[in-house]
Amino acid sequence: MKKPLILVTNDDGITAPGIRNLVNFMNEIGEVVVVAPNSPQSGKGHAITINSTLTFEEINLEGPQRDYSLSGTPVDCVKFALDKVLTRKPDLVVSGINHGANSSINVIYSGTMSAAVEAGVEGLQSIGFSLLDFAWDADFSQCKDYIQNIVKKVLENPLPKGIVLNVNIPKLKKEEIKGIKVCRQAQAKWEESFDERVNPHGKKYYWLTGYFNNQDEGKDADENALADGYISVVPVKFDLTAHEYLQELGEVLNG
């Protein structure tokens, strides 16, 4: 069988340990092409670059894969890879491994997951991976077998059109991880608190800070599966229509 073509991207930047680990894991499965941001793009959500321009270059990093860095967002990387870098459609797009959680509502802020979603919009098989460890020198070794297994299963059993996977991995040793749990997105939100400071010229400025508030107690919610020691896998769709509310809304607006 021909080796699958795997496009790898992320939001922490092309040199982040998370993506380098993911590249190594994917090199054992397929032919790998990396198109990733040349700088950190955390929290960029589904941003695209339309009011400025992009530059890109091939860079030489260890391993058999080809590596290209782009001056844009994660979503730009997916678009650029498909239009300018790859000569055929990839069999799979993987994004990550993110340094930090993208569970629950974080899916909408996450550059990692937005890249995965963009690949889904393009009709491609796509998975985003995140480890619940923000540290730059996080240990990704426990992720390897799980990630490779999920990738192989998706390659063998393609996801339905319109669905991508959001995989989050707890910060645990391999033997402490209880397994994989398919989950729904937990109901949770950030309680923001802007940290006000004064610059040397006397002008106020602000840092976005906050804490994460999990309002969900369901065992089938990703936040709680992670807290229980499972890898959470949420099937994510990008048809945002609340189909179940269409009829009632019609009555409210036109009734």
Added chain:
Amino acid sequence: MKKPLILVTNDDGITAPGIRNLVNFMNEIGEVVVVAPNSPQSGKGHAITINSTLTFEEINLEGPQRDYSLSGTPVDCVKFALDKVLTRKPDLVVSGINHGANSSINVIYSGTMSAAVEAGVEGLQSIGFSLLDFAWDADFSQCKDYIQNIVKKVLENPLPKGIVLNVNIPKLKKEEIKGIKVCRQAQAKWEESFDERVNPHGKKYYWLTGYFNNQDEGKDADENALADGYISVVPVKFDLTAHEYLQELGEVLNG
């Protein structure tokens, strides 16, 4: 009855004609506070500013509302307004009027709609409005009655938790608009094509361009309702879980 408190934001920037029209429309309904970006933020999706800082200032613009400009994204504006500007929860958040369509898959790229979604995540009633006219001097007058009616109906009949509205208005004269149609998000995507150029120093750079490809023929899809002369209203949710696929995915991954 006490006047409703209405927070207004957008992604085209606080001085854009679209938001100034929306502010004028809302001034006739409630007490209005504007917190909007100090520069254009189109295509910023659900981006938040976490690796740099924000500044904000009150500015004086015509009308009874209070206007504050922030150096961040549309989503930053919603977060900042709730944490630092408003002293009580707004009864409604409106975003727009965007100069250009946010129908179909554009909902995920749109700063306008991401601000509306962020307000929904915060548990607030929220609506994004867009006019299918990119021009800076677009005529927003035909929007007024429709927007005011939708806003009043939502204030009287609150949306269920977890749902916000994506309203798109065709570029037609008021008497040409056929009415309001509740729709699902059309299946469509951008076919991207990066425009390669060479800068004066000999280095290649790229502009993101593309064309919109509507792959949906359903009369109940927003793209088609707009083409038929209707205002489209899509109820949008931010639980992205593909609930209908949870069981099968469990069998694929753990079976």
